[in-house]
Structures are given as structure tokens and as C-alpha cells.
Amino acid sequence: MIPRSFEYHAPQSVSEAIELLQKYGDTARLLAGGHSLIPMMKIRFAEPEHLVDLGKVAELRGIREQGKELRIGAMTTENDLIWSTLVQQKCPLLVEAARLIGDPQVRYKGTLGGDISHGDPGNDHPAIMLALGASFVLVGSNGERVVAADDFFVDTYVTALEPDEVLTEIRVPVLAKNTGWCYAKLKRKIGDFATAAAAVVLTMKGDTVKEVAIALTNAGATAFRAREAEDSLRGKKFDDAAIAEAARLVMSICDPAEDLRGDVEYKTAMTGEMTRRALRTARDRAI
Amino acid sequence: MAASPDLIEREAALQGLGVSRLRKEDARFIRGQGTFIDDIKLPGMLFGAMVRSPYAHARIKSINKDKALAMPGVTAVLVADDLRPLGLHWMPTIGGDTQAVLADEKVCFQMQEVAMVIASDRYTAADAADMVEVEYEELPAIVDPHKAMDDDAPIIREDIADKDEVSHGPRTHPNHIFTWEAGDKDATDAVFDNAAVTVKEEILNPRVHPCPIETCGCVASFDKVTGQLTVNVTSQVPHLFRTVLAMLSGIPESKIRVISGDIGGGFGNKVPIYPGYVIAVVASIVTGLPIKWIESRIENISTTGFARDYHGIGELAADKDGRIKALRFFALADHGAFNSHVSATKLPAGLFSICTGSYDIPTAYCRVDAVYTNKAPGGVAYRCSLRVTEAVYLIERMIDILALKVGVDKAEIRRRNFIKEDMFPYNTSLGWTVDSGSYHNALDKVLKAVDYEGLLKEQAEKRANGELMGIGISTFTEIVGAGPTKVCDILGIGLFDSCEIRVNPTGSAIARFGTMSQGQGHATTYAQIIATELGLPSDEIQIEEGDTDTAPYGAGTWGSRSTPVGGAAAALAARKIRAKAQKIAAHLLEVGEADLEWEIDRFKVKGNPTQTKTMKEIAMVAHTGDLPEGMQQGLDASEYYDPPNLTFPFGAYVCVVDIDRFTGETKVRRFYALDDCGTRINPMIIEGQIHGGLTEAFAVAFGQEIPFDENGNHLGNSLMDYFIPTSFETPHWETDETVTPSPHHPIGAKGVAESPHVGGIPCFSNAVVDAFAHLGVTHMDMPHSAYRVWQQCKALGIDKHADT
Amino acid sequence: MANKHTVSFKLNGNDVDVVVEARELLIHTLRERLATTGPHIGCETTHCGACTVDLDGASVKSCTVLTVQCQDAEVLTIEGLEQNGELHALQEGFTQEHGLQCGYCTPGMITRAYRLLQENPNPSEEDIRYWMAGNLCRCTGYQNIVKAVQFAAEKLSSAQA
Structure with a gap:
């Protein structure tokens, strides 16, 4: 349970971090909160030769409101999110999700950016970002680009990040009026990854669904949107039949990996169940 | 009769x-000043790291140490061939078998010990362990x-393949260890x-840890100069540990000092002697x-001291009213690759x-095969006496099944x-003499406390609405405090225990025991026993355990035996001192002792007060x-x-x-636990x-299992998967008691710490x-x-919503 | 050999300097180099919390922090809670409410609870069970730990009143 030797780098700025990534190529890994990477290094599943710690890059922390967006530095921790009055008011879904991640100590270290850029389908923020329609600022040697969450998650541990790019900021739209939200997560215990989880953002117009986003955690190679289920709800009356149909459509596209949490059938069923619960709660909060 | 204020005050002063x-132990722990094994640092100390098998069953074709040995800071790489000249590549187990200290030509379980790297520190040792090829x-x-005893089953233990007996009787297959029987088979079959x-x-x-x-x-x-071997170790049984080391190494037992310092929980895991210690x-x-050797958590779950793995079939025979006439049980016990389970020689x-439980059966x-x-080998008693959890689980589950069959309420069938x-x-039909009990009284008290009738009514309503509500009852009897030496020994050593007390001139005292606390609070509770027996304040009675150079010989702490055996020794040693004190008092007061x-x-x-x-x-x-004439100085006893x-809590x-x-x-909406451990x-x-015991029961009942794939690879051996409940999952516990003293224990006390685990799981x-x-x-x-x-x-078709 | 780093930080109010490999974990630096053996190692996979220390005002599991990350940091361990010979209210609470048995998880528990009470001086039982869930205990079943934290919360708030 001891990591292999590596060189440690603590850049003070994003540009310095990018230079290091360029210099060391795929022998380098970025270190954010470290609560995925360091345990992997201790069991020697991950053996980077260079570790580029973003912990001293001050510009990567902080939460601000700009226009109709929250702009959140990638190194903002889960507890920062939970305790931010701004996030509580403008995007409580992020708070709900962060509270379901890890345990208290993990949340002091674990970062929003680290959770997203790790590309693990079991991480929670990817689905939240998809459901919120967030976008990510990626900075590399060729400058800055903004990538929509929808275009970011490519495959397990594979994202749109280029090897020399750093995720610097997460842009989250402030929730619209009459919009409810929910992250329903089933897990075995505190600190566990999701057996299944669904993020829902739902805007109502009277009894009718005006807009909806459903995104799923740990139900496939990446977090993903359940678009057919969303389509089935959009413009429809929100009732039991609509929920049931949405859950059915969600389950039809689940492709979870079997593990000790359950087999494919159970995880698929639970993804449907979490979708139902998230939809109902979101609807209650939308009104 | 109301006691006078003076008496009350004097009594209170004793604590x-x-x-x-409050506990005497706490002062150091709340300051972070405990001395646990990894806190010990000696001059020149090296660190050992284990090289382990990635396979569950494999032949070792070669081991190449060269790369590891070439690394700076590496002192040695030990493999079986290095231990062979000393005769220490195998060791006897408590179960009567032998176990490879380091794999000898083949490995028989995943993560078996293959080599140990000795290096300057744990970082170098970890690096070097990776370099052993x-x-x-x-x-x-x-x-x-x-499948172990199938005709075509691969032979796991080639070293004993030809032996007709390993321990505990004849074998019928190379993968068979023993068959154990109790009771009257013919009579039982006839009743059935x-x-x-x-x-x-x-x-x-299931297999748990x-x-x-x-x-x-x-x-x-x-x-090397004095020939003295000192071993600081996380052992619940320091004295037995020393004896085994002496037998193994040939070093005189007097030259071996085993010290168990503060132990960060044991629960049975720290009873056996593991290869890492020997290496x-x-x-x-x-x-x-x-040399320091410390397990990682993954090594701990994977290789040391699992529990259970009992695959049984239980049967009850009864009359039409549910009065039990006979019990029958067959089990297959998975002992792993070496029979190192912790049991007394004859058991x-x-x-x-004890599986007949609280019932007149x-x-x-x-029969157990x-x-x-x-x-991995092991088979420890996880917060129980060996196989008592399995026994209580059998009877407490079976009586519920019987209740359903005969249509009698689960509380009522227990009363009957x-x-x-x-x-x-x-006297039970399987040969135990249950010393005391008051079962009807305990059950009635609990049912009243939880409003059992009200719960049943609520459950009926819930069931009518399609909701699932369950009410579990467990009315268990435990057997703890091994034990009479005529029944219980380990490697020939009887399971007595010991206490030595020395009273100092100014009236404080020190007492030493053969037991070993791992959090049970012996420094406090033993002092309380002695305080009352001797009339000296418990604050001034110092308790010591765990250092074999100073403590009297005893069989350690496991199986809730400290209070039943060590506690009894304390009371009786104190009474010897009081008897001498009485003689001195009579001499001083110039009266007869009887006065x-x-x-x-x-x-x-x-x-004349x-x-x-x-x-x-x-x-x-x-x-x-x-x-008095002829009396020697001193006020001590052992x-x-x-x-x-x-004892039978x-x-x-x-x-x-x-x-x-x-x-x-x-x-878990509610858990109400009434325990009777005799004198408290x-x-x-x-x-x-x-x-604590209920929480461990909760863990076992709702999540703990060591899973393997079909090739014997571990599937979940870290705390990511192995279920240790946090404060968030753990239910709130309600406790209650009755007091039925043990008639044979000097102060009427019985063990208690295991009851909630043993009784909780079936509940x-x-x-x-x-x-x-109802389904x-x-x-x-x-x-x-x-x-x-x-x-x-x-399976019942109730997992779907009505709309699907 | 890999490059070594000199790292300076404050440990329980005192300045310390250590020379470590980049891979050295904070728990090992504390225990092996700085004679601070209150924090313990329990799981090594960031689950048990026995190694919890307070790092710049955050409870962290020091088995998952590199010492090189601690340059200029303020680290508080169980050893730093007792002030001028007076126990912290949490240390007293754990004793008074029998919130420990073997004592192995206790330093991490108390250090974690210390930060919790800084952030929430009057936590409910539910708050405590949720915000203490990063620390595992096998002995107590947590019930008395909850009481111990509440004891400390009451004592600290009445001292302030």
C-alpha cells in the first residue's frame, strides 16, 4: 500500500501546469483532491512518473455567479459546494449530489473538477453536469475552449480532455423558474459508489412537463443522458403513466457492469427506480 | 434496611x-498515547513485507530474489527454502494440522505467503517485494x-494426501479434514x-472476517548475545503464543518474552499465530x-483469521402444537487450505x-464434515465462542420456521x-449443563417493552397495503467462558486462567492476569471486582496483562472468557488475601477469627462495632x-x-x-435487546x-461476506466492499436487562460481549x-x-410497480 | 533515488521540517518522523478514518495526503487538542460517555469531531451520524460516540455563554 516513486510538481498557475503536462506527456498525471488517484497509486494500479498537483493553483478555486451561470473553479471541493450559499440558492442539485459523495473527509479533499475529469462512470458529478446542461472550460497549449457536458464524456476514463489540457472551470446554468431537481442515488453505505443513480432537472408548466433532463450514473461506460425518456415526457402531462414510461425507456438503455453491488438486471431495475424517485421529487420541487 | 450514610460513603469510595x-484505560487513548503495535520502534529495526500468491492454487516453479536483493536497503528475502534448515517452513496449527509458514513448492490459496522481504523501511520493502520474481x-x-470431496477433486494438500488422519479422527478423502458428531443419531432419526x-x-x-x-x-x-527473544505482538493469547514459539523454535520458554500492548480490537482475529509472526x-x-511486520487491510481480510463458512441443513421434529421433540443438523465446514481453526483439542x-439453545429439546x-x-485458512470465533454463532443461528432460525409450519406465533412457540x-x-441432550436461566421472564419483559401486540397489529395493516414490515425475535442462550480443563484445552494446555494480586503496605494493589484486553476494559472491571472483595478503592488497584515475563499464565481473552474465568480468579485470589487479613485483624483486635x-x-x-x-x-x-505466630509478611495471593x-448468558x-x-x-426501525449476564x-x-456486539451483528446480517470467483480470486477484500457500517447506517440500540447470577461463578457473573453478536444475527x-x-x-x-x-x-413478483 | 523534498509545516502549533520522498504519505511522516503516533493506520484505502488529522481547517485522511502537499500547512492531530494541561471537551466527552473501547479509532474520531464542532457547534444526532461517517469504529456501535460529541458541544457552548 505504498505508491511507486514519482516526481512531484506543484505549479502555481494553470499555464505552468500545462507546461508540465506538455513536458512529461503521458507519464504525468494531474492531482486534484487525490481521493481517486492516490488510492490507485497505493495499490500500484496507477504508476505516474510525474504528479502535477493543482492544489496550489489559486485561480482554480472559487464559486461566482455570472449572468445566468454559476462559474465554479475546478478545484472547488465537495464541502465547498455543500456550504456555498450561492450554490444552495442557485443550484441546489449540486448540493444534494455532493452530500451523497464519499464521506465527510473525502468531501473536504474531493473536487468537482477531479470528479468530472476522472471519467469514471461511477462518479456522481458527470450525471449532474449532463442533467444541468453544464459546460467545461478546458485550457491547453492551444488556448481555451468550452465543451458542453454532453460532448465531454467519451468512454470509461476517457474524456474530451487532451493530454495537455486542464479542466479549469465548470459552468452551470442557474436553475430556471418552476424547475425542480433531484439526484436519487442508491448505494450500499456511506462512501460507496452508486449501485444506480439518476439526476433529473425538470421544468413544469402547470401539469405539463416543459423541459426535462435525465442523466444516469454507473449505468454504462460513462454517465449519459436518457434522451428517449426525456422525449417521452416533454410536453406531456406528468402522471404515473408518464413516469412509468420514462423509467421503462431508461431501463431499456442501461448497460451497467456487474459487480458486488448487483448484477445487470438489478442495477438496471434500480436505475429505473431511481429515475422514478428523482422524477417525482423533482416534480414536487418544481411546483 | 436503609444503609447508614457512613456505609454508603464507604461503599461509594471503593467504586x-x-x-x-469511568474507565481507567481512557486517559491514554483520548490523548493519542496508546501503544499499539505499529507505534513500537526499536533501534535498528527493519521492516518485513510479504510477497503473496496471485493464484488460489498453483505450483511454484521458481523464485528469483536477485533483483530484490540488489536494491539498496534490502537485507534479505526469505522463502521456504531459507526456513527449511531451521525446520520452520511449516508450523503446527491450533487445529492440529500443519501450515506452511512460507509456501513450500505450491500455494493453496490466493495471497498465501510466498516470501518476505526484509528492508530498511516499509517503502523500500514494498518496492522490493514487487521485484521478487x-x-x-x-x-x-x-x-x-x-465439491471438495468429489472423486475428481484436485488434491489441495499433497503433503498429507496419504494420511488417514490429520486431527480429530479418520479421513475419507484427501480434502477431508474430520467428521465430528454429537448426540444420538439413531434415537434422533427415530423421533423424526x-x-x-x-x-x-x-x-x-457465509465466510466473514x-x-x-x-x-x-x-x-x-x-x-544474539543473550539469546533472548522478545516479541511485541497483537495477540489475544500472549501466553499460548509464547508456548507455541518455544515449541517451534526450540528456544527455552524462559528466554522468550511476548508482550501484547494495546490492541486495536480483536474479535477473534488476533487469536491465531500467523506466518508473518513466525517469519x-x-x-x-x-x-x-x-523486525517489524504489519499487515495491510487487504492482507488482513484476505489471509488472517476468517470466521464461519458453515454450510448446514437444519431440521426440527415437533408435535402438532410445535413442541420440539428432536433437532438434527448436518454441516459442511469450509476450513480453507490448512486446518488452523481455533478450537479446543476435544472440540x-x-x-x-449448544445448538439446542434455550429450549427443552x-x-x-x-454432524459436521x-x-x-x-x-485462506483460519476459522476464528468472530465475537463468539467457536461455532456458537452458527449454533444459535441454527436454532433461532429453525424455531421460526417451525412456528410458521404449525401456525403458532413466534413468541408463543418459544414459550412452549x-x-x-x-x-x-x-442437562441438554447434547451434553451441556446449562447453569441458570429465566427465559419466560426475559421474553415477556421485552414483548411488553416493544408492545408486541401493537407491532403485530401494525404489521397486519401494512401487509394489507402491500408493505413489507418484519418483526424478528431471538431468545438465545450463549455458552461462554472456556473452560473446564477437562473439556477444553489448546495444544494440551488447559483453558484455566489466573490472577496474582499483591497489596502494597499503604493499601494500594497490583493485580496481574493471564487474559488480554482488546478494549473490553479489564483495567477497570477487574479492579472493581477486587475492590469489592478487598475493600480497597478500585482507583488504587492497578491491572496488568499481556507481558508474559510478569503476568501469570493464562489462555487469554476470547470467547467471552475473561469475566467467567479471569474474573473468577480475581475474586478467589482476593478472598485468599481477605482470609489472611482476617487472621491479622483477629490478632490485632485480640479476638478469634470467628468473632x-x-x-x-x-x-x-x-x-462491638x-x-x-x-x-x-x-x-x-x-x-x-x-x-500472628508463624505468619509470613506480605499480603498477596495467586x-x-x-x-x-x-457460563450461559x-x-x-x-x-x-x-x-x-x-x-x-x-x-432497522427498532432493536430492543435484553441481556442477562448474571451479576453486572x-x-x-x-x-x-x-x-458494539449488536453493530457487528448488524454488519454480518446485512453485508459481510468474503466473496470469491470460481478460480478462488478475491472479489472484495478491502473496506470498499467489505461491510463495516458507519455511524450513518448503524441503527439506534435500546438495551435492557434481567439478572440471573451464575450459581457456580464466585460473583455470579457471566460473559456478555458476544451475546449481542450471537443473538443479534438471527434476530x-x-x-x-x-x-x-405472509408470502x-x-x-x-x-x-x-x-x-x-x-x-x-x-422472485415473489413484488418488485414491480403496479403501472408496469 | 527519487528527489527528496524539504517540507515545512506547523504541527500542533510547532514548526517542523522534514525531508521526504514525494511519495511519502502524511500519516507515515507524522508517525515515523515526527513521533506523532496518535493518528493510526486502519485501512489504507481512505475508508476507515483512523488516520484523520486536521489540515488547514479540514478533516483529512492522512493516508491519502502526500507530505509534499503540506508545505506551509497547519496540521493538528489528537496530540494538539489538550491545551495547557486541560483536556479538550471532546476528550472529556469520550471518557464521560464511554465513547471508546479499544481506543484505536479514537484519535481520528476526536480529531474529526473537533472540526465538526467548529463548523456546527450544536449538531443533532442525525448531523453527527452523517458528518462523522468517515470514521469507522468496530467496538462502540457509535451510540456513545454520538453522546460524547453532544457532551462536548454542550460543554463548549455553555462555556461560551
Whole structure:
């Protein structure tokens, strides 16, 4: 349970971090909160030769409101999110999700950016970002680009990040009026990854669904949107039949990996169940 | 009679028996000043790291140490061939078998010890362990114990393949270890053949691990000049540890000092002697330097001291009213690759034969076949006496199944079968004499406390609405305090225990024991026993355990034996001192001994209460010349206590659960635990033990299992998967008590810490199964994870919403 | 050999300097180099919390922090809670409410609870059970730990009143 030797780098700025990534190529890994990477290094599943710690890059922390967006530095921790009055008011879904991640100590270290850029389908923020329609600022040697969450998650541990790019900021739209939200997560215990989880953002117009986003955690190679289920709800009356149909459509596209949490059938069923619960709660909060 | 203020004050000053006094141990722990094994650092100390097998069953074709040895900071790489000249490549096990200290030509379980790297520090050792090159030829593995004795099963233990007997009787297959039987088979079969009602069910206790938060470890230090070997170790049994080391190494036992310091939880995991300890000792003898070896958590769960793995079928025969006439049980016990399970020599299935429980069952028969598989050896008693959890799980599950079959309420069927109060001491059909009990009383008290009738009514309403609510009852009897030496020994050493007390001139005292606390609070509770017996304040009685150079010999702490055996030794040693003190008092007061009576902290002359001598006064006089003719100075005593019987704590538990049929999640809404452990020494500590035991029961019932794939690879051996509940999942516990003293224990006390674990597990299971009982379900295997429970819902077709 | 780093930080109010490999974990630096053996190692996979220390005002599991990350940091361990010979209210609470048995998880528990009470001086039982869930205990069943934290919360708030 001891990591292999590596060189440690603590850049003070994003540009310095990018230079290091360029210099060391795929022998380098970025270190954010470290609560995925360091345990992997201790069991020697991950053996980077260079570790580029973003912990001293001050510009990567902080939460601000700009226009109709929250702009959140990638190194903002889960507890920062939970305790931010701004996030509580403008995007409580992020708070709900962060509270379901890890345990208290993990949340002091674990970062929003680290959770997203790790590309693990079991991480929670990817689905939240998809459901919120967030976008990510990626900075590399060729400058800055903004990538929509929808275009970011490519495959397990594979994202749109280029090897020399750093995720610097997460842009989250402030929730619209009459919009409810929910992250329903089933897990075995505190600190566990999701057996299944669904993020829902739902805007109502009277009894009718005006807009909806459903995104799923740990139900496939990446977090993903359940678009057919969303389509089935959009413009429809929100009732039991609509929920049931949405859950059915969600389950039809689940492709979870079997593990000790359950087999494919159970995880698929639970993804449907979490979708139902998230939809109902979101609807209650939308009104 | 109301006691006078003076008496009350003097009694309170002792902080003795029955008082919830605060613990003496806490001062160092709350400051972070405990001395746990990894806190020990000796000059020149090297660190050992293990190279382990990636395969469950494989032949070792070659081991190349060169690259590891070439690394700076690496002192040695030890493999079986290095231990062979010393005869230490194999070691005897407590189960009567032998175990490879380092794999000798083949590995028989995943993560088996293959080599140990000795290096300057743990970082270098870890790097070097990675550089040891081992070439394996994988062999087919046996994971399912039911396949272990198939005709074509691969032979796991080639070293003993030709032996007709390993321990405990003849073998019928190279993978067979022993067959153990108890009871009268023919009589039992006859009752079953003619019974009005019979029930039969699978009773599975999966492989679990005690998983104390501190892993196992040691620091072995051999002084080449004096020939003295000192081993600091996480051992619940320091004296037995020393004896085994002496037998193994040939070093005189007087030259071996074993020290168990503070231990970060044991729960049975720290009873056995593990290869890592032995290799560290050898490495220290070879290098002349202290060697530290500390397990990682993954090593701990994967290789040291698992528990259970009992695959049984239980049966009850009864009359039409549910009065049990006979019990029958067959089990396959998966002991892993070496038979190193912790049991007394004559009890290969431990105390399983307590399985008739709290019930008057006239006839019974049990048979257990133990087999080898390609899994880690072990078989420790995880917060229980060996196989008692399995036994209690059997009877407490089966009686519920019987209740369903005959249509009698689960509380009522227990009442009908309880051993009645006037039947104690009660001889069970499997040979135990249950010393005392008051089962009806305990159950009635609990049912009233939880409003059982109200719960049943609520459950009926919930069931009508399609909701799943379960009520579990467990009315268990435990057997603890091994034990009479005529029944129990380990490697020939009887399971007595000991206490030595020395009273100082100014009236303080030191007492030393053969037991070993791992959090149970011995420094506090033993002092309380002695305080009351001697009339000296418990604050001034120092308790020591764990250093074999100073403590008297004893069999350590496991199986809730400290209070039943060590506690008894304390009381009896104190009484010897009091008897001498009485002689001194009589001499000083110039009366006959019979003219004196004892009152809290002093002797007083009958009929003349102003004439007294306090124990403190006597302690001083005992160190002067003013003693009765022929009496030697000093005020001390020792006691080696061989209990006449074990003790039989019992309890009545009720658990209420609500189950989410769409996810399979179980919410423990209420858990009410009444325990009767006889005389209560420190109620605060008892309650703490019960909270802890219930939480461990909750862990076992709802999540713990060591899973393997079909090749014997571990699937979940870190705390990511192995379930240790956090404060968030753990239910709130309600506790209660009755007091039925043990008639044979000097102060009437029984063990307690295991009861909540042993009695709790079936209570949870009974509650979960009860939630489905109205749907015809009689059986569900542990652990009742959401996934498992959902599968039950699915099988019943109740997992779907009405709209699907 | 890999490059070594000199790292300076404050440990329980005192300045310390250590020279470590980049891979050295904070728990090992504390225990092996700085004689601070209160924090313990329990799981090594960031689950048990026995190694919890307070790092710049956050409870962290020091088995998952590199010492090189601690340059200029303020680290508080169980050893730093007792002030001028007076126990912290949490240390007292754990004793008074029998919130420990073997004592192995206790330093991490208390250090974690210390930060919790800084952030939430009056936590409910539910708050405590949720915000203490990063620390595993096998002995107590947590019930008395909850009481111990509440004891400390009451004592600290009445001292302030």
C-alpha cells in the first residue's frame, strides 16, 4: 500500500501546469483532491512518473455567479459546494449530489473538477453536469475552449480532455423558474459508489412537463443522458403513466457492469427506480 | 434496611462491583498515547513485507530474489527454502494440522505467503517485494466446499494426501479434514420418522472476517548475545503464543518474552499465530535486528483469521402444537487450505453443540464434515465462542420456521419450548449443563417493552397495503467462558486462567492476569471486582496483562472468557488475601477469627462495632513484625481458576424492520435487546459491549461476506466492499436487562460481549424473513444486502410497480 | 533515488521540517518522523478514518495526503487538542460517555469531531451520524460516540455563554 516513486510538481498557475503536462506527456498525471488517484497509486494500479498537483493553483478555486451561470473553479471541493450559499440558492442539485459523495473527509479533499475529469462512470458529478446542461472550460497549449457536458464524456476514463489540457472551470446554468431537481442515488453505505443513480432537472408548466433532463450514473461506460425518456415526457402531462414510461425507456438503455453491488438486471431495475424517485421529487420541487 | 450514610460513603469510595465507573484505560487513548503495535520502534529495526500468491492454487516453479536483493536497503528475502534448515517452513496449527509458514513448492490459496522481504523501511520493502520474481503453474482450484470431496477433486494438500488422519479422527478423502458428531443419531432419526411435524432448511453462515480496525502485526527482536527473544505482538493469547514459539523454535520458554500492548480490537482475529509472526521471528534470529511486520487491510481480510463458512441443513421434529421433540443438523465446514481453526483439542466443532439453545429439546444429533478448499485458512470465533454463532443461528432460525409450519406465533412457540426456571441446572441432550436461566421472564419483559401486540397489529395493516414490515425475535442462550480443563484445552494446555494480586503496605494493589484486553476494559472491571472483595478503592488497584515475563499464565481473552474465568480468579485470589487479613485483624483486635465480620472495607468485632481494622490498616501491618505466630509478611495471593462449568448468558431481542420492495433496502426501525449476564460488574461497560456486539451483528446480517470467483480470486477484500457500517447506517440500540447470577461463578457473573453478536444475527435474519412470511417465504440467506433482498422481492413478483 | 523534498509545516502549533520522498504519505511522516503516533493506520484505502488529522481547517485522511502537499500547512492531530494541561471537551466527552473501547479509532474520531464542532457547534444526532461517517469504529456501535460529541458541544457552548 505504498505508491511507486514519482516526481512531484506543484505549479502555481494553470499555464505552468500545462507546461508540465506538455513536458512529461503521458507519464504525468494531474492531482486534484487525490481521493481517486492516490488510492490507485497505493495499490500500484496507477504508476505516474510525474504528479502535477493543482492544489496550489489559486485561480482554480472559487464559486461566482455570472449572468445566468454559476462559474465554479475546478478545484472547488465537495464541502465547498455543500456550504456555498450561492450554490444552495442557485443550484441546489449540486448540493444534494455532493452530500451523497464519499464521506465527510473525502468531501473536504474531493473536487468537482477531479470528479468530472476522472471519467469514471461511477462518479456522481458527470450525471449532474449532463442533467444541468453544464459546460467545461478546458485550457491547453492551444488556448481555451468550452465543451458542453454532453460532448465531454467519451468512454470509461476517457474524456474530451487532451493530454495537455486542464479542466479549469465548470459552468452551470442557474436553475430556471418552476424547475425542480433531484439526484436519487442508491448505494450500499456511506462512501460507496452508486449501485444506480439518476439526476433529473425538470421544468413544469402547470401539469405539463416543459423541459426535462435525465442523466444516469454507473449505468454504462460513462454517465449519459436518457434522451428517449426525456422525449417521452416533454410536453406531456406528468402522471404515473408518464413516469412509468420514462423509467421503462431508461431501463431499456442501461448497460451497467456487474459487480458486488448487483448484477445487470438489478442495477438496471434500480436505475429505473431511481429515475422514478428523482422524477417525482423533482416534480414536487418544481411546483 | 436503609444503609447508614457512613456505609454508603464507604461503599461509594471503593467504586467497586456494580458501579458504572469511568474507565481507567481512557486517559491514554483520548490523548493519542496508546501503544499499539505499529507505534513500537526499536533501534535498528527493519521492516518485513510479504510477497503473496496471485493464484488460489498453483505450483511454484521458481523464485528469483536477485533483483530484490540488489536494491539498496534490502537485507534479505526469505522463502521456504531459507526456513527449511531451521525446520520452520511449516508450523503446527491450533487445529492440529500443519501450515506452511512460507509456501513450500505450491500455494493453496490466493495471497498465501510466498516470501518476505526484509528492508530498511516499509517503502523500500514494498518496492522490493514487487521485484521478487515468482513463476507459477496454475492448478485448478476448489472454491465450493460441496465439491471438495468429489472423486475428481484436485488434491489441495499433497503433503498429507496419504494420511488417514490429520486431527480429530479418520479421513475419507484427501480434502477431508474430520467428521465430528454429537448426540444420538439413531434415537434422533427415530423421533423424526414418527414426528407429527418436521421442518428442514438450509442454514448458511457465509465466510466473514472480524476485521478489527487495527490489523495484525508484530515486532520480533532477538538478542544474539543473550539469546533472548522478545516479541511485541497483537495477540489475544500472549501466553499460548509464547508456548507455541518455544515449541517451534526450540528456544527455552524462559528466554522468550511476548508482550501484547494495546490492541486495536480483536474479535477473534488476533487469536491465531500467523506466518508473518513466525517469519519475523526467524528474520530477527538471522539478522540479530528487530523486525517489524504489519499487515495491510487487504492482507488482513484476505489471509488472517476468517470466521464461519458453515454450510448446514437444519431440521426440527415437533408435535402438532410445535413442541420440539428432536433437532438434527448436518454441516459442511469450509476450513480453507490448512486446518488452523481455533478450537479446543476435544472440540473440533467448537461449542456448536449448544445448538439446542434455550429450549427443552429431548433428542438431538449433529454432524459436521470439515473440508479443505483453496481459500485462506483460519476459522476464528468472530465475537463468539467457536461455532456458537452458527449454533444459535441454527436454532433461532429453525424455531421460526417451525412456528410458521404449525401456525403458532413466534413468541408463543418459544414459550412452549423454553427450559423452565425450575429445570435448572438443565442437562441438554447434547451434553451441556446449562447453569441458570429465566427465559419466560426475559421474553415477556421485552414483548411488553416493544408492545408486541401493537407491532403485530401494525404489521397486519401494512401487509394489507402491500408493505413489507418484519418483526424478528431471538431468545438465545450463549455458552461462554472456556473452560473446564477437562473439556477444553489448546495444544494440551488447559483453558484455566489466573490472577496474582499483591497489596502494597499503604493499601494500594497490583493485580496481574493471564487474559488480554482488546478494549473490553479489564483495567477497570477487574479492579472493581477486587475492590469489592478487598475493600480497597478500585482507583488504587492497578491491572496488568499481556507481558508474559510478569503476568501469570493464562489462555487469554476470547470467547467471552475473561469475566467467567479471569474474573473468577480475581475474586478467589482476593478472598485468599481477605482470609489472611482476617487472621491479622483477629490478632490485632485480640479476638478469634470467628468473632469478626466483614463490612465493606474492614473487619469489625461482632457486637462491638467500634472495634475495627480496615483493610488499609491491615495492609500496613502485614508488612511489619506484628503478625500472628508463624505468619509470613506480605499480603498477596495467586489463583489458577479452572471453572467447574461454562457460563450461559442469555437474552431476548426484538427487531423491527421495514423493507423497500422496489430497492430491497432494509431499514432497522427498532432493536430492543435484553441481556442477562448474571451479576453486572460495570453497567456502563456492559452497555457499551452490547452496542458494539449488536453493530457487528448488524454488519454480518446485512453485508459481510468474503466473496470469491470460481478460480478462488478475491472479489472484495478491502473496506470498499467489505461491510463495516458507519455511524450513518448503524441503527439506534435500546438495551435492557434481567439478572440471573451464575450459581457456580464466585460473583455470579457471566460473559456478555458476544451475546449481542450471537443473538443479534438471527434476530435480524428473523425480522427480514418475517417481512416476507405472509408470502410463504421461510428462508433467505445472509447477508441481507439490498441486492439479495430485492432478488427475493423479484422472485415473489413484488418488485414491480403496479403501472408496469 | 527519487528527489527528496524539504517540507515545512506547523504541527500542533510547532514548526517542523522534514525531508521526504514525494511519495511519502502524511500519516507515515507524522508517525515515523515526527513521533506523532496518535493518528493510526486502519485501512489504507481512505475508508476507515483512523488516520484523520486536521489540515488547514479540514478533516483529512492522512493516508491519502502526500507530505509534499503540506508545505506551509497547519496540521493538528489528537496530540494538539489538550491545551495547557486541560483536556479538550471532546476528550472529556469520550471518557464521560464511554465513547471508546479499544481506543484505536479514537484519535481520528476526536480529531474529526473537533472540526465538526467548529463548523456546527450544536449538531443533532442525525448531523453527527452523517458528518462523522468517515470514521469507522468496530467496538462502540457509535451510540456513545454520538453522546460524547453532544457532551462536548454542550460543554463548549455553555462555556461560551
